[in-house]
Amino acid sequence: MARYGMLIDTKKCVGCYACRIACQMINGLPSDEAFIKFYEEEQGSYPNVYAENVPVQCMHCEDAPCQTVCPTTATYTTDSGVVLVDEKKCIGCKYCMAACPYNARVQLHPSGVVEKCRFCWYEGEPGNPPACVGTCISGARIFGDLDDPESEICKEIARTNAQPLAGDLTRAKIYYVR
Amino acid sequence: MVWGPMIAWYLFLAGASAGAFITAAFVARKYPDSVKMRVAGRLIAPVFMAIGLLLLMLDAEAGMHDPLRFVYLVLNPGSVMTLGVYFICIYMPVCLIAAILEIRKTPVPGWLDWIGIISAFCVAAYTGFLLGVVHAYPLWNNAILPILFVISALSAGLAATSLIGLITDRERFEQMWLVKKSHVILSAIEAIVLFTMLVIVNSGSPEGAASVHSLIAGQYAPLFWGGLVILGLIAPFMIEGYPVFITKKPETSTTSLVVSIIGESGVLIGGFVLRLLIVLAALPVAFL
Numbered sequence: 150m151a152r153y154g155m156l157i158d159t160k161k162c163v164g165c166y167a168c169r170i171a172c173q174m175i176n177g178l179p180s181d182e183a184f185i186k187f188y189e190e191e192q193g194s195y196p197n198v199y200a201e202n203v204p205v206q207c208m209h210c211e212d213a214p215c216q217t218v219c220p221t222t223a224t225y226t227t228d229s230g231v232v233l234v235d236e237k238k239c240i241g242c243k244y245c246m247a248a249c250p251y252n253a254r255v256q257l258h259p260s261g262v263v264e265k266c267r268f269c270w271y272e273g274e275p276g277n278p279p280a281c282v283g284t285c286i287s288g289a290r291i292f293g294d295l296d297d298p299e300s301e302i303c304k305e306i307a308r309t310n311a312q313p314l315a316g317d318l319t320r321a322k323i324y325y326v327r
Numbered sequence: 328m329v330w331g332p333m334i335a336w337y338l339f340l341a342g343a344s345a346g347a348f349i350t351a352a353f354v355a356r357k358y359p360d361s362v363k364m365r366v367a368g369r370l371i372a373p374v375f376m377a378i379g380l381l382l383l384m385l386d387a388e389a390g391m392h393d394p395l396r397f398v399y400l401v402l403n404p405g406s407v408m409t410l411g412v413y414f415i416c417i418y419m420p421v422c423l424i425a426a427i428l429e430i431r432k433t434p435v436p437g438w439l440d441w442i443g444i445i446s447a448f449c450v451a452a453y454t455g456f457l458l459g460v461v462h463a464y465p466l467w468n469n470a471i472l473p474i475l476f477v478i479s480a481l482s483a484g485l486a487a488t489s490l491i492g493l494i495t496d497r498e499r500f501e502q503m504w505l506v507k508k509s510h511v512i513l514s515a516i517e518a519i520v521l522f523t524m525l526v527i528v529n530s531g532s533p534e535g536a537a538s539v540h541s542l543i544a545g546q547y548a549p550l551f552w553g554g555l556v557i558l559g560l561i562a563p564f565m566i567e568g569y570p571v572f573i574t575k576k577p578e579t580s581t582t583s584l585v586v587s588i589i590g591e592s593g594v595l596i597g598g599f600v601l602r603l604l605i606v607l608a609a610l611p612v613a614f615l
Contacts, residue, residue, distance in 0.1 A: 188615055203615060214462060220408035221399035238399050240390030244408055247329045250463040251614050261388025315614040 152230040153268055153275055154295040154322035155282070156302050156311055157204060161289035161326075164189075164202035168281035168290065172206075175269060175280040182255055184266040185281060201327065205314070206281075207232060207253040207266035208321035215245035215254065230295075230322060231270055236262045250318050268292070295322060328607055333386045335603040338454045339483065340379030341415075342476060343598060345447035346484015348372035348422050352440050354488075354506065361499050364492035369429040371487050372422040372447070380415070407460050411453040418446035451480035464609040465535030471524040472605070478520060482513040483598035486563070490591040497584065501577035511571050514564040514594070521560075521601075534610045541608050551604055559597010566590030 169185040176184065190201040209232045216224040216232060223238035224245055241261035246254045254265045269276025275292075276283070282290040293302035302324075305311065311324035351368025354361050390396050400412045421443040425435045455473030462468050489510065492500040500506075525542070528535040542551045566586055570578050578587070 190615055205614075218406050218408065218460070220403050220406040220412065221396065222402040223399070238396060240396045240400070241388040242386075242390070242408065243329050244406070244457075247461050248463060250612055252611065256388070258388075259392075261390075261392055263389075318612070318614055 150228050150296075151294040152296040152322070153292070154209070154230075154302060154324065155268075155279075156291040156305050156309075156324045156326070158289045158291075158305075158309070158311075158326040159201050159203055161287045162202045162204065163287055163289075165286060167284050167286055168204060171280040171284035172266070175276075176264075178257070182257060184253070184255060184264070186252065203314070203325070203327075204281075205251055205253065206323070207249075208251055208313070208319065208323045209266075209268070210319040210321050212320045214248040214250065214319060218244045218248040220244065227270075229275070231268050231275055232265075233267050233270055234262070234264055236260070236264070239263055250315070251321075328609075330386075330606050332603060332606075333382050335599065335606045337379045337383045337386070338457075338476070338602040338606070339599040340375045340382070341454050342451050342480030342602075343483040343487050343595070344372045344375035344379065344422070345418070345451035346481045347375065347488050348418075348425070348443055348447040348484070349481060350485045350488040350506075351425075352444050353509075354503075355435070355440070357505055358499075358503055361492065361496065361503065363496040364488060364500060364503075366429050367491035367495070368484070368488040369422075369426045369435075371484070371491070373419070373426045375487070376415070376419055376422065376450075380419070407453060407457045411450070411457060414446055414449040414453055417442065418450050421446060448477070451477045454480070458605065458609075463611045464538075465532045465612065466528055466538040466605065466609040469524060469528055469531070471520060471527060475517065475520045475524055475601075478513060478517045479598050479601055482510070482517055482594055485510055485513065486591045486594035486598070490588065490595070493584070493587055493591065501579070504571070507567055507571050510594075511564060511567045514560055514567070518556075518560045518564070521555075532612065534612050538608050538610045541610075542604060547604055547608050550600055554600035555597050555604065558593040559600060563590040563594045563597070566593075 169183050172184050185204050185206045188203045188205060190203055192199055192201045209230060213226060213232050216226060220242065221238045221240055223235045224232065225235065226232050239262045241256060241263060243256065243263060245263055254263050256263050269279035278292040282292045291302045291305055293300040295303060297303060306324050309326045311326045313321035314325050347368045351365050354365045354368060384390060401409060403409045421439060425439060425443055428435050452473055455476030458467035459472045525539050529539040541547050567590055
């Protein structure tokens with residue numbers, strides 16, 4: 150079974166927000182709700198400074214704290230490691246929003262359901278590739294199977310020594326080149 | 328902030344309800360003649376809990392659109408929220424039955440009382456663990472918070488019940504030294520536990536330190552010092568402690584009645600403010 154993950158290369162990201170808009174389009178989100186949030190980090194030291202664009206979305210953690218706290222089991226993980234929300238079970242208690250250390254969860258309106266990035270999961274499979282990856286103009290995103298050493302994502306993670314965003318905060322499956 | 332005043336109200340009402348039930352059971356054993364105060368506690372318990380649960384459901388937007396979904400709440404025993412639902416499923420009917428028995432002037436059987444006391448304690452404790460297990464917020468994620476919430480719950484329940492006792496049956500209330508003493512001691516313990524928690528959270532992480540700073544010297548400082556520390560802890564301690572430890576005789580003057588009412592109300596306001604501040608002032612750990 151595959152174990153899906155993503156690589157985001159912040160050195161290639163130009164901050165055009167195309168991924169966020171593609172995500173909003175495919176998920177039918179209004180302009181003020183998004184599953185991808187952009188953070189701008191000041192890097193380097195004077196005079197060699199630059200602004201680093203860090204797109205953040207659900208990390209599909211292997212030890213997902215949102216799933217642990219979800220009282221209705223609306224949040225679950227597929228066999229292929231994608232963390233999903235069963236919208237018919239969610240009561241909108243927002244416990245998952247509190248538990249997620251990446252602020253990746255969004256309460257949708259008017260349904261009140263709390264949702265997040267689902268790797269464009271439709272009909273039992275993730276997007277091939279997910280919308281954000283397909284639309285990225287600079288090739289900053291790679292999606293694939295973390296358990297397949299021959300996959301493009303595994304080779305890139307090895308080559309660039311990409312790391313999860315926040316060390317051991319959770320066992321995240323989105324890797325970052327920074 | 329994920330949760331707001333509505334959840335703070337719920338946390339307060341659930342805690343005060345549990346405290347009121349335990350107070351009523353305590354009064355029933357130690358002061359069987361203090362009927363009014365016991366009945367007050369028995370009635371406050373289900374009313375507060377019911378209002379709290381209503382607020383909790385109103386805050387769960389997706390559940391309000393499709394109320395049958397609330398049934399799913401029992402599905403994940405690994406979630407503290409689900410455990411809370413189990414406790415409430417026992418506590419709510421028990422305190423409702425106890426209230427009905429009390430209204431019909433039938434004695435509440437001892438076994439039912441004990442189930443109520445234990446489940447009330449579990450309800451008060453779970454409100455603390457609910458926040459306590461969330462790693463993302465250092466102000467919540469510590470072992471002291473659940474203890475603080477339980478003590479504050481007992482104190483608030485005792486205050487709500489005492490307030491009614493004070494107004495409806497003052498003569499008898501003034502003789503209940505055990506109740507008054509517990510009240511003073513609870514305020515003192517709550518202050519110590521609160522202090523301990525803030526010191527530990529402050530030293531644990533930069534985000535924890537920032538949360539504590541916003542409470543004691545930042546944007547929440549007026550509410551923290553005025554609503555929680557002075558009105559909720561120091562004033563009740565002094566107002567209740569004066570007759571208990573200094574004069575050692577029952578008060579009869581109208582002035583002392585007014586002052587006592589201020590003291591009891593202060594505990595209630597402090598109980599709510601404590602939860603509001605804990606909910607609002609918590610800052611998440613940084614991930615960047």
